[in-house]
Amino acid sequence: MRNLPDATADADGLTVGQVSTRLGVTVRALHHWDAIGLARPSLRTAAGYRVYTAGDLERLHRIVVYREIGLGLDRIRAVLDGSTADVPGALRAQRAQVAMRIERLQQLGAGLDRMIDAHEHGLLLTAEQQAAIFGSGWNPDWAAQARLRYGDTTQWRQYAERSAARGPEEWQAVADAVAGFDRALGAAMDAGVAPGSPEANQLVERHREVFASYFPLSRQMQVCLGRRYEADPGFSAHYDGIRPGLAAWFRRIIDAAARAHGIDPATATWQ
Known part of the structure; x- marks a missing residue:
């Protein structure tokens, strides 16, 4: 040198x-x-x-x-x-790896697009797909209304993350699980299942499991939902349409299960 x-x-x-x-x-x-x-x-x-x-x-x-x-x-x-x-061969091998990374990045980009759409719109389904999955009584505007009301909450973000990963088949499975639970709820009321009984408590746990398709549901949050199922005209019409009085009965079994876990339904909050 x-x-x-x-x-x-x-x-x-x-x-x-x-x-x-x-x-x-x-x-x-x-x-x-x-x-x-x-x-x-x-x-x-x-x-x-x-x-x-x-x-x-x-x-x-x-x-x-x-x-x-x-x-x-x-x-x-x-x-x-x-x-x-073989310098050209070494460069071609690197080019193949670059192509694979580009493809992976494109996939990540598409996934991010779906996540953005899910956060902004909730359901990534057409109006026709929603009607086919959730029934003719389903209103395609409900997801947009929910976003306006809950879009800044943790639960909406959790819901959007689940929605981004679902297509029509996955949503059909969710709808089938909800419908199956509704049938079991009506049958239990018909059978005279008492609030606080093992059978009623099992239904309450099943409700939390089914609802987790949207976002995790704590017991206190479930109590808050139970109140709304009975008081909100839209929810009460849904459950009372399955069986008259089912909305109030559903709330009672939720409250009884909450008490068994040390939760006072009168003071339960969304947490």
Whole structure:
């Protein structure tokens, strides 16, 4: 390595700092490449500072390009120093890996698009699909109304995350589970199942499991829902349409199960 007077560094080559700025790599990376013998400066000043010549800069340009396409430092060394006989083959292999990463990123992008749509719209189903799955009485505007009311809540975010991963078949399975639970609820009331009984408590647990298709439901939150099932005209019409008085009975079995777990239904809150 030839030494130069400090005053000639700019004329004969570039310092580490200048190369770092020109190539957009860190000084630390340049020092590392020098230490491992991948790209050593050909010159040093009398004070010992590294100076890169035009030839050194050309090698560094190639290192930066190869590193950006994903080649490791050992592979870069082999390509630059000619120790690999099939450079085009090595680059084709790297190109195949890049193509795989691009495909994966495209998939991630599509997943993010679905997540965004789910957060903004709730259901990622057409109006026709919703009617086919949830029945002719389903209103496609309900999801948009729910988002306006609950869009800033944790539960809406949890619901959106589940919705983003579901297509028509998955939503059909959710609808079937809900319908099955509603039938079991009506049959239990017909059979005279008493609030607080093991059979009633099992139904309450089943309700939490089915409802988890939308978002996790704590026992206190379930009590709050029970109140709404009875008081809200839309919900009460749904349950009373299955069996007259079912909305009130459903609330009673929820409250009884909550008491068995030390929760006072009168003071339960959405938490």
